[in-house]
Amino acid sequence: MTRAAVLGAGAWGTAFAKILAEAGSDVTMWARRESVAAAIRADRVNEASLPGVKLPERVTATSELAAALDGAGLVFLAVPSQTLRGNLADWAGHLPGDSTLVSLMKGIELGTTKRMSQVIVETARVDPDRVVVVSGPNLAPEIAAEQPAATVVAGTDPDRAQLVQQAIALPYLRPYTSDDVIGCELGGAVKNVIALAYGMANAMGMGDNTKASLITRGLAETARLGVALGADPMTFAGLAGLGDLVATCSSPLSRNRTFGEHLGRGESLEEAQRAARQTAEGVKSCLAIRDLARAHHVEMPITEQVERVCHEGVDPRVAVKLLMGREMKPE
Incomplete structure (x- = not known):
């Protein structure tokens, strides 16, 4: 059974936690505010970011980073792209060894012009093969409503890309792999x-x-x-x-x-x-x-x-x- 952490409780992070749980993973979401995490635990809904969407029992939430990352083989990063470097500076020492780091972010960093995977490699000091990115036409409310969609899972390590592909494959979400990060x-x-x-x-x-x-x-x-x-x-x-x-x-x-x-x-x-x-x-x-x-x-x-x-x-x-x-x- 896969343990997954989703760092970020916005709409896409919340939708992705739902995807992972429905595909068979135990998921812990990390929210910056304990009030958001507590509401998710109590009501199984993230009303602030994805109102009305019930999260599976396999999803829990915390504002404690160590608790979110404990035992996670897959770590999904779902924070605003321009905040990634600052967040990772705090998180890097807590990332489980050899976990696969998955970027759900879409942006180019101001000042450095680096892609999100490059920021992850540089700031978390990890091998590029550990990083996978997810991209495609994935509007969070539609995915959460289980409307059929497809996405791309890209990584330089095909085994890790396939691991993520298998972890998110559902009747309403069809993931394809790519090596073109x-x-x-x-x-x-x-x-x-x-x-x-x-x-x-x-x-x-x-x-x-x-x-x-x-x-x-x-x-x-x-x-x-x-x-x-x-x-x-x-x-x-x-x-x-x-x-x-x-x-x-x-x-x-x-x-x-x-x-x-x-x-x-x-x-x-x-x-x-x-x-x-x-x-x-x-x-x-x-x-x-x-x-x-x-x-x-x-x-x-x-x-x-x-x-x-x-x-x-x-x-x-x-x-x-x-x-x-x-x-x-x-x-």
Whole structure:
């Protein structure tokens, strides 16, 4: 019987605890606030992050890190991407030896431009083969409602990737394995930025041609960056690329699309943050992705304009004009 720890009690961490328990693992969730952990233990519901979703009996919760990690062979990291390094600095000494560390996060670290798996390896001082990433079109409320979906489990150690695959396989969730960690992580990070642009376009009343163009050209710039970093270009045609991009752009459940809609209605970054009650991952990652692209001499015009709207106060309508006025070139 597998023991699993899920560090983070947000919507995706909570949904993943449900997945793991229903697939046969005993799961301990770690929540920063004891009140959240106590509510999960008492009511089997995380009302703050995933209201109305009953968690299986195999799920428990604690605010004590050592208790969460005790005996865990699988450790799932489900905290906001920009907080990962700080959290791991505190957690590294408590991680069980030879446990498989699984990233559920989608972002690029500000300042270092490192992917989440790189941050894990560096901060936890573990071999890269111990790290696995999960990515794909996985909106937490839909997964929690057991709507059929697929996902990708990527790792450089095929045995660990298959271990995670088996630990999350369910009638409503079909996991595929991959060895392309770079491609899966980049697809998961950049799609948040493109979804911000999609949300802006939607709020400005732009039609399906516009939105389809954003998805396809957004995918193109994601793939360009991925290839420059050593990813398999075919990854971006799969679940961690196109699949995740379409889900995040098109769904009203997407935080990034919703945040982009606030910006598209003319709200400032601060106003959008207040309305959304939190910052979408793409708002911070767009800075790091832009810097990563520039460092590798990769053109990412949509990402550049999203960064200007979010952090330089450029009007989204001006950003559209700048995108449309770029020099003509072959596709």
